[in-house]
Amino acid sequence: MVALTPISRKPISFVAPVMAAAGAFFGIFIGTANGSTLLGFLIGGALLAVIAVAIMKMDLPEKPVRWGLIVAFAVLGFSLGGIPGAVVGAAFGWFTGWFAYWLFEGRYRAKVAPYLTSGQVLWHFAFRVICGAIFIFLITPILVVMPLSFNAEDFFTFTPEMLRFDPDGYSLKHYRDFFTSDAWQQSLWNSVTIAPMATILSVGFGTLAAIGLSQPHVPFRRAIMAILISPMIVPLIISAAGMYFFYSRIGLQGTYLGVVLAHAALGIPFVIITVTATLVGFDNSLTRAAANMGADPVTTFFRVQMPLILPGVISGGLFAFITSFDEVVVVLFVGSASQKTLPWQMFIGLREQISPTILAVATILVVISVCLLTVVEMLRRRSERLRGMSPG
Amino acid sequence: MKLTKTLLATSALTVAAGAAWAESHMSSEMTLVSWGGAYQASQQKAYSEPYMEMHPDVAVVWDESSNEAVAKLRAMNEAGNVTWDLVDVVASDAIRLCDEGLAMEIDPEEDLAAAPDGTSAEDDFGDLLVSDCFIPQIVYSTTFGYRTDMVPEGVDAPSQICDVFDLETYPGKRALEKRPINNMEWALLCDGVAKEDVYDVLETDEGQDQALAKLETIKDEVIWWSAGADTPQLLADGEIFIGSTYNGRLFSVIEEQDQPVAMMWDAQVFDLDGWIIPTGLDDAALARVKDFVKFATDTQRLADQAKYISYGPARASSAPLVGQHADLGIDMAPHMPTDPNNAQNTFLYNYEFWADYRDDIDAKFQAWLAQ
Amino acid sequence: MSNASEAPTPDDGLRLMESADTGPVLAADGTPLKRSLGRALRRQKLRALMLIAPLLLFVLLTFIAPIADMLFRSVENQIVSDTLPRTVVALKDWDSTSGELPSEQIYEAAYYDIFIAAERKLHTRLGSRLNYELTGASSLFRKSGRGLDDIGEVYQDQFEDLNKAWKDGETWAQVMGSDAWLSEANSWGKSSGKLAPALELRDGIAELLPKTAESYSSFANFVRVDDGDNPASEDPWSLVYAALWQDLTSGADVSAYSGPNADLLQEAASAAQDFESISFTDGFAEIDEDWVDTPIWQTIKTYSPKYTSGYFLNSVDMKKTPDGPALRDEDQRIYGLLFKRTMFMSLVITISCIMLGYPVAWILANLPARTANLLMILVLLPFWTSLLVRTSAWKVMLQQQGVINDVLVWLGLVGDGDRLVMINNQFGTIVAMTHILLPFMILPLYSVMQTIPQTYLRAAKSLGATNWTAFWRVYFPQSVPGIGAGSILVFILAIGYYITPEIVGGTTGTFISNRIAYHISSSLNWGLAAALGAILLAVVLILYWAYDKIVGIDNVKLG
Structure with a gap:
């Protein structure tokens, strides 16, 4: 999308100060950790400036230098902070090498438009750093959970053994617990049977209603829309309590059907929203053309309309599925022991006996969703390739 | 067309199958409601597993809803659809449920087993039968645990309740339960009120203010917990120096998890936990439940439970039978809240007082907390 | 302009149709066009409604009815x-x-x-x-x-001392019940599986002994329905004795009574005056x-x-x-504070979500699809991870011995002695909830930004706008619907949250929902919970209404 900008090597007067600034910045932390902020600041700055000058003056080959830097900083880190220090050091070494050549070769210019001023280029990368930080914010809690699930102790705590990377600090016992405990397996089974049923219900009803809602003349459209969206906007605790009292009265409380109905109701707004959004862009002349050619409404729906709105339906279905699969407040009220779902079991795990088993479960689920998402993405790319579309 | 049909057919089938499954499991199933976690596990091992060995036809389903038991039972009763067979609740809830007619009155002579030496169940449980509907299982206490490695140097480990309020000698965070019960009593005790006057003082507005004022002195250092698992986690993290929780949780932290934590038994508050049978069971279910309860609360079963968790059995005749921990092999008796060494200064939860003042003091307490 | 007004439009047909002198325009099948069009419109409306109806019914039954039922409790007070x-x-x-x-x-x-x-x-x-x-x-x-019981027993004892027959439930049944009922009741057996026959009062007894008749009826009904026993053979409550004493001493003329046990009654009537009594x-x-x-x-x-x-x-x-x-007394006021706090914190959370979500959505919308889809996984992953796990993760991160403090101490930015307090307060709640709700901001923003062509920005710049002007005057206004959709979603979801504030909120970071949950499951003050819920719901509905007016609910998009 962006024209390639020819790149050229940058002068030392630009690279060395930038490297020094980066070095000084990181030096501050290492300095404070080891007693003297100022010293860290100076040494860090000087070190990176020297590296930059050395690389540029001697025109060293890139690969060996970068590997060398990784090893050197890992050793340095190890001497300062043991194994964790070595890991951080290696990462820093990799960054230094990459950063030095990135600046030196002018690679940073390669992917931005040629007419940008330096200020704009700076902003371009600063913006990316900000976004990166936000992505880190999004993902760190999940990354933190993963190692904790291998904890040898029964608490959510990084033990000193774990921080030393001592194998004794790690264990698979929480995974074993998940796979061997009846309670966990039963709740997994319950979740797996409840969520798809609820999804089918909300997608089935929801898609029909969304099609109805996007017809040109619908009386009381606003009111109907408000009612259909309401499960999403009513605070969950109110819905849960209301369903609890009402379902008790009609004998649905504590039944499989009750939980499925409740979850289906919660998932409906997502289906309605996504499908109506897809239908906004739907060309109604297509259905008219189909009707013109003698297709009955049902055929028209399945052969013309459905394939076109399918992405919206699928995405609404996914939302509905996740709503049910991750829902704890309503099921806690509406369900009973035989409908104990995974989140419910996790909730008990948090309340009655903290056990990293819930982290093990979370890790397994995260891995499964990463796999699913990756597969979906790969399939999408493949189909694009097959259809001869250029990716992106 | 095909798709809709298949969809409809599958959904109908699944719903029907679900309903059928539920139906077929209703008949021989017994739903026991308990707290989950280690406590429920001890009940499973001591009561339901041996029982099911003797009665293979009975299936036991556990529901971890004791926390919401009163609310759920009330709603079930309102709807006339009680789906629980036996519910484990604390004594104050049992009294409430009995008062509201949601729990069945029991006849200790008929419904409970006598002790092996022939002592009647009524005498064996003694004062612990605090309500006509209540079948006590255990005596537990709310007490304190502290990090041994966070005791300041040159200072004795905390040994009295007032050490919790002494921020100078024992700096660090504390964990207290997010409700007035127990905390108000402790605060008054440490504000110079004699133990026997505590509830007289607490009845008055001035007394309540006095207790809150005492709590105010440590408010900034307190983490308020609401789930039983919180304090053990906070202690294990080193997040707090001292915190209140149920004694069984602390036992698990100290002995099973081997954390640097020790108990402080002073001014522990005793409370009872036991079964109630909900009203509205049909005859077959009732007969089944009564048979189970008679078995599960006999002398040996109550003593067996103490093998898995450090709560004192509610029968006098069970106490001598308390042996060693099932896995760790340590003597359980010294870890019981009722052990004479631990029970030098104790409180018994004042059911009557809190039934009356709970709403009022709680409103004040929460308003105070939120400020 | 003039050309346009002269050109024929579809409306012309209708207008023509309405002018009387041209006569009705007919459709192909010979019906007047107006009626035919009207019918088509009606049919269209009907079809739309038919499509919507199943879902509408479903939501009304499974969701709206429960909510209405719940909110009704906030005014209900029949119990007294x-x-x-x-x-x-x-x-x-x-x-x-x-x-x-x-x-x-x-x-x-x-x-x-x-x-x-x-x-x-x-x-x-x-x-x-x-x-x-x-x-x-x-x-x-x-x-x-x-x-x-003590009050009635005063009289019960005296009646029974007077004559042992009063001890007997049957005595009472004979006096109070009709003969037909008595014989029916005596032949009833519990094993029949049916309730005992309902009490039928003896003729005239209700006028003679009104209070006794009333209380005996209550008793009989209770024995019959609640206990499943036969009232004719049960001994009455002490209440009935007190009622009889009251009737006898308030001048009932028992000589008019001629049924069974008339002598007993007369004996009692003469003795009752001298009974020891208690007000x-x-x-x-x-x-x-x-x-x-x-x-x-x-x-x-x-x-x-x-x-x-x-x-x-x-x-x-x-x-x-x-x-x-x-x-209320000052030291008991809490809900005003909690409502204000809930609003304020939800607002802060919404604003933080905008601040964090906007750049991310922008970069997702502007990167090549390949990279964007990969980065999208980073947004969706937290979204698909259990809420409970994410909240616990934040606890692990934020507490004083937690990951962030450990890293800061390791880096030497804070001393080991004064670790930051980031949890069990408002900060903890805001951070955790911002994280949890961020995807709800990013997804709608992203879908709106995807539709804004990049060329607009470049065009603006080539026309001489600075970076900032180009963004602020050209791009931003077009992304406002996304911000609106995201904000309303985040705000409404935040307002009703209760598990996360419960776990990381401490005392100053809890929401009104926590109080509602407390009243539902602990204090059992369901009426108050319903009233609090109704207020909360009203706030949400006002927001929803305002949103619908300003942005339109159809513009909410998710992914």
Whole structure:
């Protein structure tokens, strides 16, 4: 999308100060950790400036230098902070090498438009750093959970053994617990049977209603829309309590059907929203053309309309599925022991006996969703390739 | 067309199958409601597993809803659809449920087993039968645990309740339960009120203010917990120096998890936990439940439970039978809240007082907390 | 312009049709076009409604009905008048502000009501209800349930001393019940599986001994329905003896009675005058001094109507008093604070979500699809990870011995002694909830930004706009619907959150929902929970309405 900008090597007067600034910045932390902020600041700055000058003056080959830097900083880190220090050091070494050549070769210019001023280029990368930080914010809690699930102790705590990377600090016992405990397996089974049923219900009803809602003349459209969206906007605790009292009265409380109905109701707004959004862009002349050619409404729906709105339906279905699969407040009220779902079991795990088993479960689920998402993405790319579309 | 049909057919089938499954499991199933976690596990091992060995036809389903038991039972009763067979609740809830007619009155002579030496169940449980509907299982206490490695140097480990309020000698965070019960009593005790006057003082507005004022002195250092698992986690993290929780949780932290934590038994508050049978069971279910309860609360079963968790059995005749921990092999008796060494200064939860003042003091307490 | 107005438009047909002199325009099948079009429109509307109807019904039944049912509890207050019907009527004439005690008649009515309620185990339920309004009501009613037996027993003992026959349930049944009922009842057996026959009073007994007849009927009905026994063979409550004594001493002419046991009755009538008696007021005073004080009576009177505004007043830190609504004591006001805090924190969370979500959505919309889809996984992953796990993760991260503090200490940015307090306060709640709700901001923003062509920005810049002007005047206005959709979603979801604030909120970071949950599952004050919920729902609905007016609900998009 962006024209390639020819790149050229940058002068030392630009690279060395930038490297020094980066070095000084990181030096501050290492300095404070080891007693003297100022010293860290100076040494860090000087070190990176020297590296930059050395690389540029001697025109060293890139690969060996970068590997060398990784090893050197890992050793340095190890001497300062043991194994964790070595890991951080290696990462820093990799960054230094990459950063030095990135600046030196002018690679940073390669992917931005040629007419940008330096200020704009700076902003371009600063913006990316900000976004990166936000992505880190999004993902760190999940990354933190993963190692904790291998904890040898029964608490959510990084033990000193774990921080030393001592194998004794790690264990698979929480995974074993998940796979061997009846309670966990039963709740997994319950979740797996409840969520798809609820999804089918909300997608089935929801898609029909969304099609109805996007017809040109619908009386009381606003009111109907408000009612259909309401499960999403009513605070969950109110819905849960209301369903609890009402379902008790009609004998649905504590039944499989009750939980499925409740979850289906919660998932409906997502289906309605996504499908109506897809239908906004739907060309109604297509259905008219189909009707013109003698297709009955049902055929028209399945052969013309459905394939076109399918992405919206699928995405609404996914939302509905996740709503049910991750829902704890309503099921806690509406369900009973035989409908104990995974989140419910996790909730008990948090309340009655903290056990990293819930982290093990979370890790397994995260891995499964990463796999699913990756597969979906790969399939999408493949189909694009097959259809001869250029990716992106 | 095909798709809709298949969809409809599958959904109908699944719903029907679900309903059928539920139906077929209703008949021989017994739903026991308990707290989950280690406590429920001890009940499973001591009561339901041996029982099911003797009665293979009975299936036991556990529901971890004791926390919401009163609310759920009330709603079930309102709807006339009680789906629980036996519910484990604390004594104050049992009294409430009995008062509201949601729990069945029991006849200790008929419904409970006598002790092996022939002592009647009524005498064996003694004062612990605090309500006509209540079948006590255990005596537990709310007490304190502290990090041994966070005791300041040159200072004795905390040994009295007032050490919790002494921020100078024992700096660090504390964990207290997010409700007035127990905390108000402790605060008054440490504000110079004699133990026997505590509830007289607490009845008055001035007394309540006095207790809150005492709590105010440590408010900034307190983490308020609401789930039983919180304090053990906070202690294990080193997040707090001292915190209140149920004694069984602390036992698990100290002995099973081997954390640097020790108990402080002073001014522990005793409370009872036991079964109630909900009203509205049909005859077959009732007969089944009564048979189970008679078995599960006999002398040996109550003593067996103490093998898995450090709560004192509610029968006098069970106490001598308390042996060693099932896995760790340590003597359980010294870890019981009722052990004479631990029970030098104790409180018994004042059911009557809190039934009356709970709403009022709680409103004040929460308003105070939120400020 | 003039050309356009002269060109034929579809409306012309209709206009033509309406002008009388051209006659109706006909459709192909010969019906007038207007009717034909109208019919088509109706059919179209109908079809749309048919498509919507199943879902609408479904949502109405599974969702709206429960909510309505729940909110109805916020005004419902039948329990007082159902449990104390006589007392409520008797209290009508009592002036609660006068400071005088209620009359003996009121105590008498309360005696009958509470006695019967106690037999049916409803008195403590009422006690718990009134305890929300008046501390001590709970134990007062519990005590009274047992204590009221003492009043009746005074008379019961004397009747039984007078003649042993009064001990016998059958004696009573013969006096009170009709002969037909008696014979029917005597042949009834419990094994029949049916309820015992319903009591039919003897002719004239209700006029002769009105109070006795009434209380005996209550007794008989209770024995029959609640216990499943035969009233004809059960010994009556002590209440019935007290009623009989009252009837006999208030000048009942028992000589007019000629049924079975007439002699017994006459004997009792002549002896009753000399019975030792106890006034109901004294009887109540003996149970508890609080009964001879005004607050309990004021409370009963204030809460006697079937519907009450009391719960709503409670939820705005007020209370019902005999002199009308008044503010609660300062140290009990909490809901105003919580509502304000909930609003404020939800606002802060929404703003943080905009600040963090906007750049991310922008970069997702502007990167090549390949990279964007990969980065999208980073957004979706947290979204698909259990809420409980994410909240626990934040606990692990934020606490004083947690990951962030550990890293900061390791880097030397803070000393080991003064680790930052980032959890169990508002900060913790805001961070955790921002994280949890961020995807709800990013997804709608992303879908809106995807539709804004990049070329607009470049065009603006080539026309001389600075970076900032190009963004602010060209790009930003087009992304506003996304911000609107995201904000309303995040705000509404935040307002109703309760698990995350419960776990990381401490005391200053909790929301109104936490209080609602507390009243539902712990204090069982469902009316108050419903009132708080209704207010919260009203706020959400106003927001929703405003949003629909300003942005339009159709513009909400998710991914």
